[in-house]
Amino acid sequence: MANEAVWRSGGLAVGLVAGMVLARGASFLSARPPDRPGPDVHAEYVKFASGTDSISAYIAYPERGEPAAAVLVIHEIFGMSDFVRDATQMLAQKGFVALAPDLLSRRGGTPASPDEARKLIASLNPDTITQDLDAAAAYVRGLKAVDSTRIGVIGFCWGGGESFRYATNNPTLRAFVVCYGPAPNLADIARIRAPGYGVYADRDGRITAGFYNLLKQLKKANVQYEWKTYPETGHGFLRTMQGQKSPNEADHAWRDIMSFLHERLR
Numbered sequence: 628m629a630n631e632a633v634w635r636s637g638g639l640a641v642g643l644v645a646g647m648v649l650a651r652g653a654s655f656l657s658a659r660p661p662d663r664p665g666p667d668v669h670a671e672y673v674k675f676a677s678g679t680d681s682i683s684a685y686i687a688y689p690e691r692g693e694p695a696a697a698v699l700v701i702h703e704i705f706g707m708s709d710f711v712r713d714a715t716q717m718l719a720q721k722g723f724v725a726l727a728p729d730l731l732s733r734r735g736g737t738p739a740s741p742d743e744a745r746k747l748i749a750s751l752n753p754d755t756i757t758q759d760l761d762a763a764a765a766y767v768r769g770l771k772a773v774d775s776t777r778i779g780v781i782g783f784c785w786g787g788g789e790s791f792r793y794a795t796n797n798p799t800l801r802a803f804v805v806c807y808g809p810a811p812n813l814a815d816i817a818r819i820r821a822p823g824y825g826v827y828a829d830r831d832g833r834i835t836a837g838f839y840n841l842l843k844q845l846k847k848a849n850v851q852y853e854w855k856t857y858p859e860t861g862h863g864f865l866r867t868m869q870g871q872k873s874p875n876e877a878d879h880a881w882r883d884i885m886s887f888l889h890e891r892l893r
Contacts, residue, residue, distance in 0.1 A: 668719040670712070673726075677762035683736060684728040684763065685712050687719035688772055696777035696801075696892035697767040699760060700727035701786030701793075703866070706737030706744040710866050714783070721885050723892070724773050728763045730756060730789075748785060756789060757796050764797065777801050777892045779821070781884070782808055784863055787826075794819045802891035804884055807834050807862050810841040817848040824887040825854035826880050831862040855883060 670687040685707065689695055698718050702711040707729040718725035731737045733755070734747045760780070768775040779802035782790030787808020794803040795815040803819075806826040827835055835856070845852045857864065857876040865877055 668716055670716055670719070673766075675762055675766040677759045680733050682728050682730075682732045682759055682762060683707075684726050684766075685715055686724070686726045687716045688724050689719045689722050691722065694772060694774040695722055695724050696779065696888075697724040697726065697770075697773045698888065698892070699763050699767070699778070699780040700725055701760070701780065701782030701789045702727060702730065702737075703783045703863070704745050704748050704785035705741045706731045706748065708737070711783075714781075714865075717881075718781075718888075721889070723888065724767060724770065726763055726767050728759060730759055732759075753792065757793065760789075760793050761797065764799075779803060779888055779892050781888075782806060783865065784808060791823070794821055794823060802888060804887065806865055806880075806884075807831055809834060810837070813841065813844045816841075816844045816850060819845075819848065819850045822851035822891055823853070824884065825852065826865070826884065827854060827856045828860040828862055828864050829856045829858050830860060834862065853887065855880070 667690045668687050669690070670685065673684050673686050674681045675684065676682075700711060700715050700718065702708065707727065711727050715725040715727045729737055730751065731744065731747050734750070738744055738747065764778055767773050767778065778800060780790045780793055780797075780800060781804035782788070782793075783806045785808065787805040788811070789808070790803050791805045791808055792811040792815075794800055795811050795818045798818070798820040800821040803821050803823045804826070805823060807828055827838075842852070842854075857880055860876050865880060
């Protein structure tokens, strides 16, 4: 079953729990999020300035009377997609204002071809990505519907790596989530101030290679980082469970993500 390790900055207590049993009741969330907003969510496209450029984004609001925590959603290497929009809506359904910037906006926006999107993603400058994410964070902080002191970030695949890297660049974040994304430069980890949660697939050796070096560096830097490896899953398993032996693991991962975000952004 799933493996979990937790690094707590209070005493650097290291826990490794094997054979974790997850609840097998009614499904918390579908393996693929819903295709349209629920009745309690308002979603729309917006634009915000980043330097002299304009960044397009998809935003979803929960229906609630008081300001909510906000979560930046960083897309996969495919750019803006139905999955990203659906995940943004799902976060709103759970009480967060969620904003997914199209980080290919400076390249004309996400193209129709996934292969072309990959090529454009490879051309992005990390410092410019950070600038655009800073602009996204500033945008949500300025919304009346957002509690500006409670901002987190989540990313998937390429975006998971960018979520990790952004945590090394933004000390004001309250939480970050890495969904099967690569580690940042290990020398930068000491700059992380927010607690993190990592979602990993047990058949994803490309991402998990060198994982324990990452964990050692996180421990050394006193970074709180919880993680789970979900059994019988492959890279990108939150997007689709086709061909996977344990489709419920996507539900379990979403449940764990939401629990972490509610705890850290409450």
